[in-house]
Amino acid sequence: MFAPLQNDTFLRACLRQATAHTPIWLMRQAGRYLPEYRDTRAKAGSFMGLATHVDYATEVTLQPLDRYPLDAAILFSDILTVPDAMGLGLSFALGEGPKFAKHVRDEAAVAQLAVPDMNKLRYVFDAVTSIRKALNGRVPLIGFSGSPWTLACYMVEGGGSDDYRQVKTLMYSRPDLMHRILAINADAVALYLNTQIEAGAQAVMIFDSWGGVLADGMFQQFSLAYTRRVLSQLKRSQDGSVVPRIVFTKGGGLWLTEMADLDCDVLGVDWTVNLGQARALVGGEVGGSGKALQGNLDPNSLFAPQEALCAEARRVLDSFGQPHTDASTRGPTHIFNLGHGISQFTPPEHVAALVEAVHAHSKMLRNSQS
Amino acid sequence: MFAPLQNDTFLRACLRQATAHTPIWLMRQAGRYLPEYRDTRAKAGSFMGLATHVDYATEVTLQPLDRYPLDAAILFSDILTVPDAMGLGLSFALGEGPKFAKHVRDEAAVAQLAVPDMNKLRYVFDAVTSIRKALNGRVPLIGFSGSPWTLACYMVEGGGSDDYRQVKTLMYSRPDLMHRILAINADAVALYLNTQIEAGAQAVMIFDSWGGVLADGMFQQFSLAYTRRVLSQLKRSQDGSVVPRIVFTKGGGLWLTEMADLDCDVLGVDWTVNLGQARALVGGEVGGSGKALQGNLDPNSLFAPQEALCAEARRVLDSFGQPHTDASTRGPTHIFNLGHGISQFTPPEHVAALVEAVHAHSKMLRNSQS
Numbered sequence: 181m182f183a184p185l186q187n188d189t190f191l192r193a194c195l196r197q198a199t200a201h202t203p204i205w206l207m208r209q210a211g212r213y214l215p216e217y218r219d220t221r222a223k224a225g226s227f228m229g230l231a232t233h234v235d236y237a238t239e240v241t242l243q244p245l246d247r248y249p250l251d252a253a254i255l256f257s258d259i260l261t262v263p264d265a266m267g268l269g270l271s272f273a274l275g276e277g278p279k280f281a282k283h284v285r286d287e288a289a290v291a292q293l294a295v296p297d298m299n300k301l302r303y304v305f306d307a308v309t310s311i312r313k314a315l316n317g318r319v320p321l322i323g324f325s326g327s328p329w330t331l332a333c334y335m336v337e338g339g340g341s342d343d344y345r346q347v348k349t350l351m352y353s354r355p356d357l358m359h360r361i362l363a364i365n366a367d368a369v370a371l372y373l374n375t376q377i378e379a380g381a382q383a384v385m386i387f388d389s390w391g392g393v394l395a396d397g398m399f400q401q402f403s404l405a406y407t408r409r410v411l412s413q414l415k416r417s418q419d420g421s422v423v424p425r426i427v428f429t430k431g432g433g434l435w436l437t438e439m440a441d442l443d444c445d446v447l448g449v450d451w452t453v454n455l456g457q458a459r460a461l462v463g464g465e466v467g468g469s470g471k472a473l474q475g476n477l478d479p480n481s482l483f484a485p486q487e488a489l490c491a492e493a494r495r496v497l498d499s500f501g502q503p504h505t506d507a508s509t510r511g512p513t514h515i516f517n518l519g520h521g522i523s524q525f526t527p528p529e530h531v532a533a534l535v536e537a538v539h540a541h542s543k544m545l546r547n548s549q550s
Numbered sequence: 551m552f553a554p555l556q557n558d559t560f561l562r563a564c565l566r567q568a569t570a571h572t573p574i575w576l577m578r579q580a581g582r583y584l585p586e587y588r589d590t591r592a593k594a595g596s597f598m599g600l601a602t603h604v605d606y607a608t609e610v611t612l613q614p615l616d617r618y619p620l621d622a623a624i625l626f627s628d629i630l631t632v633p634d635a636m637g638l639g640l641s642f643a644l645g646e647g648p649k650f651a652k653h654v655r656d657e658a659a660v661a662q663l664a665v666p667d668m669n670k671l672r673y674v675f676d677a678v679t680s681i682r683k684a685l686n687g688r689v690p691l692i693g694f695s696g697s698p699w700t701l702a703c704y705m706v707e708g709g710g711s712d713d714y715r716q717v718k719t720l721m722y723s724r725p726d727l728m729h730r731i732l733a734i735n736a737d738a739v740a741l742y743l744n745t746q747i748e749a750g751a752q753a754v755m756i757f758d759s760w761g762g763v764l765a766d767g768m769f770q771q772f773s774l775a776y777t778r779r780v781l782s783q784l785k786r787s788q789d790g791s792v793v794p795r796i797v798f799t800k801g802g803g804l805w806l807t808e809m810a811d812l813d814c815d816v817l818g819v820d821w822t823v824n825l826g827q828a829r830a831l832v833g834g835e836v837g838g839s840g841k842a843l844q845g846n847l848d849p850n851s852l853f854a855p856q857e858a859l860c861a862e863a864r865r866v867l868d869s870f871g872q873p874h875t876d877a878s879t880r881g882p883t884h885i886f887n888l889g890h891g892i893s894q895f896t897p898p899e900h901v902a903a904l905v906e907a908v909h910a911h912s913k914m915l916r917n918s919q920s
Contacts, residue, residue, distance in 0.1 A: 343893065345850055352854035352862065395821035395848040395889070397865065433804045434822055451765035452804055478765040480715055484722035492722065495767065519765070523715065 181419075182380060183317035190252040191320050193503075194383060194424035194445050196464070196472050196510035202497060202542035203251035204535055205322075208521030209244040210256045214528055216243050227272045231258050237307040238314050245318065247528065248535045252319050252383070255311060255376070257304055259326040259387060262368050263335050265296035283338030285350060290357045295368040298375050305379040312380030322426075323381030325372050327388035328365035328406035335361065344393050351402060358402060366406040370413035377418050385426040385448070386410060392431015392450075399435055404442075411443045426474060430520060436461050440471065447471045451478040451519035455500040459512050466504045466511035473500065474515040482526045482534065489530055490537035497541050505546055516542070551789075552750060553687035560622040561690050563873075564753060564794035564815050566834070566842050566880035572867060572912035573621035574905055575692075578891030579614040580626045584898055586613050597642045601628050607677040608684050615688060617898065618905045622689050622753070625681060625746070627674055629696040629757060632738050633705050635666035653708035655720060660727045665738040668745050675749040682750030692796075693751030695742050697758035698735035698776035705731065714763050721772055728772060736776040740783035747788050755796040755818070756780060762801015762820075769805055774812075781813045796844060800890060806831050810841065817841045821848040821889035825870040829882050836874045836881035843870065844885040852896045852904065859900055860907035867911050875916055886912070 185191070190203040211217055220240050224230040231237060241256040260278050264270035269281025284290060298305070312321050326334075334340070336347040351358045373384045391403040407427055417423055427439065428448030439447055440462040449458055453476055464470015481492040497516065504511025516538045522531070555561070560573040581587055590610050594600035601607060611626040630648050634640035639651030654660060668675070682691050696704075704710070706717035721728045743754045761773040777797055787793055797809065798818025809817055810832040819828055823846055834840015851862040867886065874881025886908045892901070 343850070345853065345893065345895065348848065348850035349853040352851050352858055392822065395846075395851075396824040397869070398848070399822075431801070431822065434824075452762065452769075452801065454766040454804075476765075478718065478722075478768070480713070480718035481722050481765075483715065483719040488722055499767070523713065525715065 182312050185320060185382075186317045187251060187319045190515065191382065191424060193513040193515050194426070194472055195422065196445075196470065196504075196513050198503070198505050198507045198511070199513065200543065200546070201539050202503065202514050202516050204516035204538045205250045205252040205254065206244075206518050206522050206531070207254075209250065209254065210240045211522060212524035213522060213526040213531075214243055214247070228258070228270070231256065231261070232303045234303065234306045234310045237303075238310045241307075241311045242314055244531075245315075248532055249539070250319065250535060252322055253311065253315055254322040254385070255304070255308055255324060255381065257307065257324070259324075259330070259389070260334055261301055261304055262296065262325065262365070262372055263331055265300040266293060266335075266368070267296075268335060277340040278334065279339040280334065283346070284335045284361060285346060287357060290360050293361060293364050295364060295371060298371060301372060301375070304372075305375050308376050308379035308381050312382075320382040321380060322383045322385055323373060323376035324385040324387060325369045325410075327386050327391065327403060327429075328362045328369055328410065329394070329403035330388055330390045331365050331369070332358070332361050333390045333393075335365075344390070351398065362402060362406045363409070366409040367413070370410045373410070374413070374415050377415050377423050381423070382418075382421065383424045383426065384414065385428060386444075388427065388429040388432065391429040396434070399432070400438060403429070404435070404438065408442060428474070433458070445472055446474050446515065448474040448517065449476045449519065451476045453519075455496065455514065459500060463512035464510075466506055467509045469510075470512060472513045472515060474517050476517070476519040477534075479518045479520055479523050479526070482522065482530045486530060486533040490533060493534055493537045494541045497538065497545060502545055503542075552682050553685075555690060555752075556687045557621060557689045560885065561753065561791075561794060563883040563885050564796070564842055565792065566815075566840065566874075566883050568873070568875050568877045568881070569883070570913065570916070571909050572873065572884050572886050574886035574908045575620045575622040575624065576614075576888050576892050576901070577624075579620065579624065580610045581892060582894035583892060583896040583901075584613055584617070598628070598640070601626065601631070602673045604673065604676045604680045608680045611677075611681045612684055614901075615685075618902055619909070620689065620905060622692055623681065623685055624692040624755070625674070625678055625694060625751065627677065627694070629694075629700070629759070630704055631671055631674055632666065632695065632735070632742055633701055635670040636663060636705075636738070637666075638705060647710035648704065649709040650704065653716070654705045654731060655716060657727060660730050663731060663734050665734060665741060668741060671742060671745070674742075675745050678746050678749035678751050682752075690752040691750060692753045692755055693743060693746035694755040694757060695739045695780075697756050697761065697773060697799075698732045698739055698780065699764070699773035700758055700760045701735050701739070702728070702731050703760045703763075705735075714760070721768065732772060732776045733779070736779040737783070740780045743780070744783070744785050747785050747793050751793070752788075752791065753794045753796065754784065755798060756814075758797065758799040758802065761799040766804070769802070770808060773799070774805070774808065778812060798844065803828070815842055816844050816885065818844040818887065819846045819889065821846045823889075825866065825884065829870060833882035834880075836876055837879045839880075840882065842883045842885060844887050846887070846889040847904075849888045849890055849893050849896070852892065852900045856900060856903040860903055863904055863907045864911045867908065867915060872915055873912075
């Protein structure tokens with residue numbers, strides 16, 4: 181059904197297999213920093229107009245790949261499609277963040293929640309298939325979802341938040357209701373990701389963007405436990421290929437060892453984490469098991485002159501150290517990324533310099549040891 | 551000059567000396583959640599009208615102590631007094647955060663920066679002396695300042711920020727300019743804190759509120775190094791009493807071991823940190839050296855019903871474990887606090903329940919082991 185994959189560097193690195201260079205992709209790589217994205221968005225009329233239109237979603241997903249030799253594509257979509265399909269009424273006011281028409285803060289609202297009919301999310305799965313076809317095997321396609329906790333933050337707050345007061349008030353006051361929301365979210369996310377896998381996603385990523393706002397102890401109960409519940413329901417493979425799973429908790433560096441036993445392949449980390457230390461904690465040994473690591477350049481370093489930016493990129497690669505190079509076994513691997521989504525103000529030519537620097541320096545690292 | 555101290559629990563805990571209960575105070579304890587604070591602020595006309603008026607600043611500093619048996623008072627002031635005294639023109643628009651009339655983003659602006667004349671900050675030191683007198687020995691008075699990095703964030707951004715794009719652009723592009731700003735800030739902060747100590751502050755706290763937004767590697771160079779530079783210049787004692795130093799880096803839990811060798815007495819931590827793990831890393835042993843720990847209840851837990859709130863407070867105390875109780879030596883101690891400033895929406899009666907729970911449970915913890 182789909183063309184054979186030409187560049188499997190990213191998938192190999194996810195599975196802790198040796199690669200000739202360190203693969204790179206960037207969170208939010210299809211986005212406002214690209215003039216061609218802004219053109220397509222203008223045609224679509226709105227952000228959701230873009231995300232719900234299969235041709236537009238396909239077009240913008242491929243735009244960064246036409247500019248840069250990135251090693252993976254990621255579905256262009258929004259993190260809040262699932263609660264929207266639950267009937268909460270997602271909208272984006274111009275220049276503002278997402279808003280829900282309804283929020284979920286009491287027993288009655290929780291009682292109405294259910295895993296949504298996946299037909300309401302058909303536009304997402306159609307986009308996955310369309311993008312996968314359009315990629316024509318150039319690089320693998322990553323599907324994604326927000327984590328159960330991160331979705332719950334938006335659902336309870338009714339939009340973005342500075343202080344997470346509403347969602348934490350519910351969590352501390354009515355943990356029973358919070359657990360019900362999270363259980364429904366987890367089952368919805370698992371079904372959503374499995375349907376993306378069936379539609380053509382070759383890897384999946386769970387964005388726990390707000391896990392890091394939780395107190396120690398609460399993170400484990402209200403975020404990690406439900407990420408685990410998602411993972412336990414995910415398909416392991418599709419059409420004979422393993423589908424790697426990535427879990428990214430922004431601000432979760434302190435809980436890495438507790439994430440080490442998640443049934444996933446890759447842990448994403450933000451820029452506060454030292455990759456060398458993370459590798460020592462969860463990266464495993466050559467021939468043993470462990471997690472691949474994804475990250476973690478500060479997106480703001482893309483505002484530096486190219487020379488300084490490339491020095492920062494090399495520093496990130498060096499902090500991970502030499503990935504294993506033994507093709508006969510698995511071992512520690514690194515997938516280069518930012519520690520958060522790319523800024524809309526990023527100069528596009530700096531991204532070109534970054535991708536080139538990561539490819540060149542990571543090849544050199546491997547050659548210097550062989 | 552000042553009345554003798556009646557409750558030295560907080561100062562003893564700072565210095566890792568045994569206490570009969572775990573002392574508690576709350577960041578931003580004099581603030582908008584108290585109706586009497588809102589009354590005084592209305593009289594003062596504005597936030598800076600309050601902070602610059604010695605009698606008003608004294609009044610609001612003492613308000614929470616009249617309600618709750620807290621173990622320390624903290625100077626009521628703003629974190630941005632020092633850059634204001636540097637001539638940047640601080641203002642607060644109604645309902646918005648702080649704004650500077652000038653920002654510091656280029657060589658010319660940096661060239662104009664200097665350690666300000668402390669006479670411009672006389673209102674702060676007068677407030678310290680006035681508060682210390684008004685306290686009349688009830689509890690110790692804590693002075694404070696923003697860290698060099700945190701002040702620099704506001705100075706370069708020109709106010710608050712979501713993404714720290716301007717300050718990080720400068721840091722990654724012109725590290726030389728950033729280092730000059732930070733060196734000036736460090737010397738200014740040291741002078742500012744020493745003058746607070748001379749005016750009557752019995753402990754000092756450095757708020758590195760934005761240290762946690764830095765990448766690993768950058769935090770050490772651009773925040774920690776300048777906190778160290780402040781500490782190296784601080785007075786160790788005043789009028790024969792040791793003046794403890796507290797360093798609080800929000801989001802700094804990953805760097806605790808690197809903060810262990812700071813020349814300070816207490817490390818403050820936010821709610822993402824497990825106090826038991828932090829104690830194992832930096833708390834030291836009985837009879838040995840180490841840091842006292844301050845924190846770390848999630849301020850949002852104050853929105854829970856009192857029973858759940860008190861359970862959370864006990865959980866925080868239990869996570870630290872039994873403080874040492876040997877009066878003849880030093881050992882691990884805990885100062886109870888929030889992991890960040892108290893929310894303006896907090897019900898005041900919940901604070902009363904929290905203080906009582908911390909005092910009661912921490913006494914019980916000690917008695918259960920003796």
